[in-house]
Amino acid sequence: MKLKAFSLSLMIMMMLFAAACSNGGANNPGSVNSESASNKPADSTEKPVELRFAWWGSEERHTATLEAIKLFEAKNPNIKILPEYSGFDGYETKLLAQLAGNAAPDLFQSTVAINVHLGADNLLDLEGKLDVSGLDAMLLKSQSVGDKLNGIVIGLATSAYTYNKTLLDELGVKAPTPPYSWDDLATTFKEVAQKSGGKVYGAVDSSVAFDTFVEFGAGALGAESPFPNSKETYTFTEDQIKSYYQYWADLRKAGAAAPPDISATSDDSANSLVVTRRAAFVPIASSSFSRFQSQTKDELGMIIMPQNKDTGRSIKPGASQVISINASTKHADAAAKFIDFFINDTEAAKVLKTSRGVLPTQVQRDELLKDSALSDGDKKNIALIGEASQLEGLVTFPSPPGPQILGWKGMIEKVGQEIAFDKITVEEGAVKLKNDAYASVGSK
Amino acid sequence: MTMRLPLAVLKHVMLIALSLCMIYPILWLLLGSFKANNEIFTVSSFWPSEFIWSNYAKGWSAVPGFTFANFFLNSMMISLLVVAGSIISCCLVAFPFARMTFPLKRLWFSVLLGTLMLPGQVLLIPRYVIFSDIGWINTYLPLVVPAFLATNVFFVYLMIQFMRGIPRELDEAAIVDGCGPFRTFLLILLPNCKPVIYTVAIFSFLWSWDDYFEQLLYLNEVRKFTVQLALQMFVDNAAQIQWGSLFAMSILSILPPMLVFFFAQKHFVEGVATSGIK
Amino acid sequence: MESIQTKKPTTTAAKRRFVNASIAYIFLLPWLIGLLGFTMWPFIQSFYLSLTQSTLHSTTFVGLDNYLRMFSDERFWKSLQVTTKYVMLSVPLKLAMALFVAMLLYKASISMTFYRTLFYLPSLIGGSIAVAVMWRKIFGLDGLWNSLLGKFGIQGKEWLGQPDYALYLLVLLVVWQFGSSMVIFLAGLKNVPGDMYEAAMIDGAGPVKRFIKITLPLISPIILFNLILQTIGSFQVFTQGYVITKGGPMDETLFSVLYIYELAFKQQQMGYASAISWMLLVVIAIVTAVVFLTSKRWVFYENDMKGGH
Structure with a gap:
């Protein structure tokens, strides 16, 4: 009896398995193997070209992008876009695996950092492939390595400080009005600590954050690049590193910046100190303002980053995301056409809105501003980018020089934490970071 | 085994206290699934100020173009196949290790355990390349077929360890009766392995249900996505996170493995005194 | 298969061991296929990579440097x-x-x-x-x-x-x-x-x-x-x-x-x-x-x- 029952269940399982196999097989040719389908020589029997396009994002971005794809397909009936959208976690790892396995999508959303990871060899040179006249020249250049254009900006963002306006009002502190300097900012932070009786910190301690390092370096210090390109051209001097860490050490001492244990657990969302009311100011990417606002009943505000006191030097708003084309795509022209649509088409602007930060070209921005249904957060973001783009003394920094620099963020964070937790002094930290920088470019 | 009354009371007090510690975080998650987004992290009250049921409806359709029903079905299909595959293959492979002598047994056993010891992270890309070469990307095959080939060594070892606990007199008797290894396996070992088979079922279901990284790597089309992949889509590095809906779907996502556990458990705990090996 | 098992007094011990071993390997077959098909090669490759300096597109042999x-x-x-x-x-x-x-x-x-x-x-x-x-x-x-x-x-x-x-x-x-x-x-x-x-x-x-x-x-x-x-x-x-x-x-x-x-x-x-x-x-x-x-x-x-x- 038992034997029979067992063999029966065994058979059922085998059948299930067989079903799964054939099922997978059936799914296969229709969808996955767009490559093999398109591998056939271009006998141009009006067969639509299929392009795989991968991006990460949230519900809002997915909906907007899917709509934009529909629009594009209506205008280009011979091109079909196969969307592959997901969350952000693991996106980059997956791209790396796909490139290694020769199964990467034709088009993918990316960032400067991701593109450095993927390597220039895997990215198609976009120079001359599409109309980029609407893009800011500096922005365009920020995606180039040498003469090669690796990606096209599809959304703008800038570093900014968000603050809890309700909290500041309660304390009777006013946020600085731009243009302002890093010293002005420190004064405000200290005022918050003072007026709250030490209950609220002025800001999260962002000495560990690469972005703050870059902004402070460009603004307060006038450094030329955040990256050690080589021993000879490394532009952050030991003194400059020292004054960066010292700035934060002084703030911590005055209770104006949160102590390291609290700063370490502040994250980009729910646990952010500006949401939990532990601190009044937190540096963010302007594009994520709505996300912060959605998590608290307090009113939040946002200001651009400080500038250099004398020269007004600060970082120009940059790319929140780019689109790049897989170097081994079979349909480079169709793919370029899609990007062209993404950045230049005014109807695309109407559906894409601010789902990827602020739209990259003026024609698109103008079209969007006619839309009255924009949220307050979106308007704030657009206004801020506008304001930040009008400043004098704007600079952009070059892309990281190569993969060996990829540990750089970690180094800045590590030294920052060691100083904040009082394991080493500011002087020792400056020497250490400089040596680490040399080591990262010096040794092959 | 009868227990004296005070001891029984003590036991229950202890269990209830422990349950509270165990369950508190889950309750927090459950209640969070009814809270407004701007309330979950800022208001420290445990109870929602207002129950927002729409978190569930919104979460259910949070992935444009699909509902979670689609993802639940996909996950369910994968997990059930993995369960079937793991049970069949692991029973088979465990048997000779537990009961037979054959050349290179020790070596194979070391290899078996050895494959558990290298961190999977460095194997991700080489394995992806293999599956890509045989055209299995964007299908469920890379997630399911390995289960049928006993790639989850954990279960094999679990089976071995259990089979070794079954008295040898039983198979000796079977052999005297003229049973070969196959029939000994089917008639003696398997029926006695019922508790461990259910254990393997519970684990293989849960693990394939909870797996995220493999599913992420091998599935491209959203239509084929699983519950875990869909959950991850709530979290973007810049956009708003709908925590309430995320919690709601997280709560729903633990229901299937919970049900599997609930119904499977009686098979490995029923009446200790009466079972055992007869 | 099982007919092989029916013992005849003439079966030598060696032959029985061989038969037993073959049966054992039949049971092991699924795992061996999985091992050879999906596990072995990634293992070998990761070991080779450990002797190289490797990015996505270039691999240089460096011997024991990494170790x-x-x-x-x-x-x-x-x-x-x-x-x-x-x-x-x-x-x-x-x-x-x-x-x-x-x-x-x-x-x-x-x-x-x-x-x-x-x-x-x-x-x-x-x-x-x-x-x-x-x-x-x-x-x-x-x-x-x-x-x-x-x-x-x-x-x-x-x-x-x-x-x-x-x-x-x-x-x-x-x-x-x-x-x-x-x-x-x-x-x-x-x-x-x-x-x-x-x-x-x-x-x-x-x-x-x-x-x-x-x-x-x-x-x-x-x-x-x-x-x-x-x-x-x-x-x-x-x-x-x-x-x-x-x-x-x-x-x-x-x-x-x-x-x-x-x-x-x-x-x-x-x-x-x-x-x-x-x-x-x-x-x-x-x-x-x-x-x-x-x-x-x-x-x-x-x-x-x-x-x-």
């Missing part, structure tokens, strides 16, 4: 230290907890069914994003833990941000998720024959004595199993550090595999990452071998038990 580099890499040593500490704390705690609860719950009754499911619940949510935010919230400044401490007049802290405490909270998290080990113990306890207890009860043995004299030896193979698997698994701990602490603060939760992942996928140092992986394999293999060697002293299989009686 030598470990000796002077402080983060490597830090990660090994963190991982070892984690293993030594979490494995015994989790197993003790799981065995203790399993002992309480192995009787069949409605209330026990309820408790068992309850205790298994935390293991169901694994290492998801929801768990990460929840853990941060509970041990955050105005979380549950601090308000409990406040009742005893103890000043609260941001526990996950403390270099001295963060690791312990991750240990606590996995101990909280003791469900899988509990299930395995439960299944093991079921195989303890009831008649042995009855015999012991007649001898007048109390519950503690019964536990030590009967239950422990009988489930010792299961304890060994849990110990081996938890040890291997804990050395490869990744998810908790990845979703909750990102290895911080101050690398105090930088588990080895987290470091490997960072090197492989964030810093494009696949070669070095592979080398550390193989080093970790050696460490795990040594620890496992030691556990196996000592197990001869404390693990009893059914056959030995019966023989001993």
Whole structure:
């Protein structure tokens, strides 16, 4: 009896398995193997070209992008876009695996950092492939390595400080009005600590954050690049590193910046100190303002980053995301056409809105501003980018020089934490970071 | 085994206290699934100020173009196949290790355990390349077929360890009766392995249900996505996170493995005194 | 197949051994196919990569450089230290907890069914994003833990941000998720024959004595199993550090595999990452071998038990 029952269940399982196999097989040719389908020589029997396009994002971005794809397909009936959208976690790892396995999508959303990871060899040179006249020249250049254009900006963002306006009002502190300097900012932070009786910190301690390092370096210090390109051209001097860490050490001492244990657990969302009311100011990417606002009943505000006191030097708003084309795509022209649509088409602007930060070209921005249904957060973001783009003394920094620099963020964070937790002094930290920088470019 | 009354009371007090510690975080998650987004992290009250049921409806359709029903079905299909595959293959492979002598047994056993010891992270890309070469990307095959080939060594070892606990007199008797290894396996070992088979079922279901990284790597089309992949889509590095809906779907996502556990458990705990090996 | 088995007196011992071995290999076939098809090649490749300096598009053979580099890499040593500490704390705690609860719950009754499911619940949510935010919230400044401490007049802290405490909270998290080990113990306890207890009860043995004299030896193979698997698994701990602490603060939760992942996928140092992986394999293999060697002293299989009686 038992034997029979067992063999029966065994058979059922085998059948299930067989079903799964054939099922997978059936799914296969229709969808996955767009490559093999398109591998056939271009006998141009009006067969639509299929392009795989991968991006990460949230519900809002997915909906907007899917709509934009529909629009594009209506205008280009011979091109079909196969969307592959997901969350952000693991996106980059997956791209790396796909490139290694020769199964990467034709088009993918990316960032400067991701593109450095993927390597220039895997990215198609976009120079001359599409109309980029609407893009800011500096922005365009920020995606180039040498003469090669690796990606096209599809959304703008800038570093900014968000603050809890309700909290500041309660304390009777006013946020600085731009243009302002890093010293002005420190004064405000200290005022918050003072007026709250030490209950609220002025800001999260962002000495560990690469972005703050870059902004402070460009603004307060006038450094030329955040990256050690080589021993000879490394532009952050030991003194400059020292004054960066010292700035934060002084703030911590005055209770104006949160102590390291609290700063370490502040994250980009729910646990952010500006949401939990532990601190009044937190540096963010302007594009994520709505996300912060959605998590608290307090009113939040946002200001651009400080500038250099004398020269007004600060970082120009940059790319929140780019689109790049897989170097081994079979349909480079169709793919370029899609990007062209993404950045230049005014109807695309109407559906894409601010789902990827602020739209990259003026024609698109103008079209969007006619839309009255924009949220307050979106308007704030657009206004801020506008304001930040009008400043004098704007600079952009070059892309990281190569993969060996990829540990750089970690180094800045590590030294920052060691100083904040009082394991080493500011002087020792400056020497250490400089040596680490040399080591990262010096040794092959 | 009868227990004296005070001891029984003590036991229950202890269990209830422990349950509270165990369950508190889950309750927090459950209640969070009814809270407004701007309330979950800022208001420290445990109870929602207002129950927002729409978190569930919104979460259910949070992935444009699909509902979670689609993802639940996909996950369910994968997990059930993995369960079937793991049970069949692991029973088979465990048997000779537990009961037979054959050349290179020790070596194979070391290899078996050895494959558990290298961190999977460095194997991700080489394995992806293999599956890509045989055209299995964007299908469920890379997630399911390995289960049928006993790639989850954990279960094999679990089976071995259990089979070794079954008295040898039983198979000796079977052999005297003229049973070969196959029939000994089917008639003696398997029926006695019922508790461990259910254990393997519970684990293989849960693990394939909870797996995220493999599913992420091998599935491209959203239509084929699983519950875990869909959950991850709530979290973007810049956009708003709908925590309430995320919690709601997280709560729903633990229901299937919970049900599997609930119904499977009686098979490995029923009446200790009466079972055992007869 | 089985007709081969019908023994004739003329069958030589050698032939029978051969037949038996063939049958054994037939049983092993699925695993061998999986091993050759999906496991072996990635292993070989990762070992080769460990001897190279490798990015996505270029691979240079560098011999043992990666292995030598470990000796002077402080983060490597830090990660090994963190991982070892984690293993030594979490494995015994989790197993003790799981065995203790399993002992309480192995009787069949409605209330026990309820408790068992309850205790298994935390293991169901694994290492998801929801768990990460929840853990941060509970041990955050105005979380549950601090308000409990406040009742005893103890000043609260941001526990996950403390270099001295963060690791312990991750240990606590996995101990909280003791469900899988509990299930395995439960299944093991079921195989303890009831008649042995009855015999012991007649001898007048109390519950503690019964536990030590009967239950422990009988489930010792299961304890060994849990110990081996938890040890291997804990050395490869990744998810908790990845979703909750990102290895911080101050690398105090930088588990080895987290470091490997960072090197492989964030810093494009696949070669070095592979080398550390193989080093970790050696460490795990040594620890496992030691556990196996000592197990001869404390693990009893059914056959030995019966023989001993």
